[in-house]
Amino acid sequence: MKSICINNNIHYVGVNDRKKHLFENNWPLPYGVSYNSYLIKDTKSALIDTIEYGSNDNYLNNIERILEGSPLDYLIVNHMEPDHSSMIECVLRRFPDVKIVGNAQTHKILKLYFNIPDSSLLVVKDGEVLDLGEHKLSFHFIPWVHWPETMVTYDQTTCTLFSCDAFGGFGTLDGSIFDDENDFEGHYKAEMLRYYSNIVGKYSNMVQKAFAKLQGVEIKMIAPSHGLVWRGNPGRVLELYSKWCNWESEKGVVIAYASMYGNTEQMADLIGAKLGAKGIPVRTHDVSKSHVSYMLADIWKTKGLILGTCAYNTQMHPMMEHLCNEIKLIAPKDKVLSVFGSSTWNGAGVKALVKYAPEMGMEITGTPLEIMGSATFDKLDKAADEFVEQFIAAL
Ligand code: FEO
Numbered sequence: 001m002k003s004i005c006i007n008n009n010i011h012y013v014g015v016n017d018r019k020k021h022l023f024e025n026n027w028p029l030p031y032g033v034s035y036n037s038y039l040i041k042d043t044k045s046a047l048i049d050t051i052e053y054g055s056n057d058n059y060l061n062n063i064e065r066i067l068e069g070s071p072l073d074y075l076i077v078n079h080m081e082p083d084h085s086s087m088i089e090c091v092l093r094r095f096p097d098v099k100i101v102g103n104a105q106t107h108k109i110l111k112l113y114f115n116i117p118d119s120s121l122l123v124v125k126d127g128e129v130l131d132l133g134e135h136k137l138s139f140h141f142i143p144w145v146h147w148p149e150t151m152v153t154y155d156q157t158t159c160t161l162f163s164c165d166a167f168g169g170f171g172t173l174d175g176s177i178f179d180d181e182n183d184f185e186g187h188y189k190a191e192m193l194r195y196y197s198n199i200v201g202k203y204s205n206m207v208q209k210a211f212a213k214l215q216g217v218e219i220k221m222i223a224p225s226h227g228l229v230w231r232g233n234p235g236r237v238l239e240l241y242s243k244w245c246n247w248e249s250e251k252g253v254v255i256a257y258a259s260m261y262g263n264t265e266q267m268a269d270l271i272g273a274k275l276g277a278k279g280i281p282v283r284t285h286d287v288s289k290s291h292v293s294y295m296l297a298d299i300w301k302t303k304g305l306i307l308g309t310c311a312y313n314t315q316m317h318p319m320m321e322h323l324c325n326e327i328k329l330i331a332p333k334d335k336v337l338s339v340f341g342s343s344t345w346n347g348a349g350v351k352a353l354v355k356y357a358p359e360m361g362m363e364i365t366g367t368p369l370e371i372m373g374s375a376t377f378d379k380l381d382k383a384a385d386e387f388v389e390q391f392i393a394a395l
Contacts, residue, residue, distance in 0.1 A: 053086035196300070274388040367390065
């Protein structure tokens with residue numbers, strides 16, 4: 001494997017994973033994912049985070065080759081989730097004298113996973129500095145971005161922020177690891193939003209606190225644990241994260257519907273067409289076909305949300321219930337929500353959606369649009385006009 005020096009003896013030693021289908025066994029990876037790890041070679045050497053166990057057999061050999069016979073002095077553990085930490089024991093076996101650097105909470109979690117002697121642990125405090133020689137590393141705790149122990153490491157010498165999950169994204173690093181040598185607008189931007197909304201978004205309040213903590217820190221490069229290394233324009237990713245963690249949404253509406261025999265689907269299309277005719281961008285998902293991961297990303301960035309369901313066993317459709325439950329978990333804010341649906345005898349689906357809205361931290365705007373039986377144009381047209389009018393007024 002070719003070693004990539006990102007700056008002043010900081011080497012990228014991360015790997016691409018194109019084999020895994022689902023991140024956290026939940027989120028699709030059509031473009032794969034990278035586990036980024038960095039090796040700083042100085043008077044003292046430091047490895048920052050590891051990779052997921054089994055994702056690459058050459059990881060340790062590569063580190064050893066770059067070290068050219070000198071020891072590995074420190075392994076800095078920014079985050080204990082196993083996609084970054086599951087190689088810790090292997091690193092310790094290969095470099096028995098390495099000190100594992102983390103905060104008190106890191107080491108508490110570390111002991112739940114590995115049998116590592118206390119003599120191998122170095123506990124750091126918030127803001128503490130580790131002197132490697134030329135590079136001076138400071139540690140800044142950013143709890144819950146994305147586990148309680150998470151911290152970032154800042155190299156004061158090169159102004160590089162090793163940001164862990166923050167500013168990361170799905171997608172392998174093909175050809176180049178750098179933002180300025182890749183087409184971010186291609187698929188990386190969408191994959192970064194999907195990563196944010198699916199993995200980190202729930203902790204947006206904590207992301208805001210992390211931002212506040214890093215206020216005034218000069219950042220020339222952002223080296224996250226997944227996705228592109230921000231060398232050319234780190235301000236771009238800071239700007240995007242600032243927007244996403246403050247729930248700043250774009251104009252538009254996501255319509256997500258569950259339909260068994262096409263009536264609720266026809267309602268979705270009619271509502272979508274009426275919104276489109278008013279110049280409002282619409283993205284429509286059939287919840288039984290779109291993976292929830294993509295729906296959450298669209299919902300995160302869009303102001304309007306319209307959910308529709310047929311009645312199913314006196315409830316909403318189970319796939320709609322799955323989406324609602326996921327929305328509840330990631331808790332997006334400042335959405336305008338309305339609901340619609342069809343039934344044959346008692347409107348149970350729409351009733352269930354109305355009942356579930358507060359669970360998602362949302363209020364229903366306007367009057368839900370409901371029909372019984374077939375979704376004919378005559379039955380729907382006027383009512384859909386009113387429904388859309390009420391919705392647009394609240395957008
Ligand atoms: Fe990439 Fe929270 O681990």
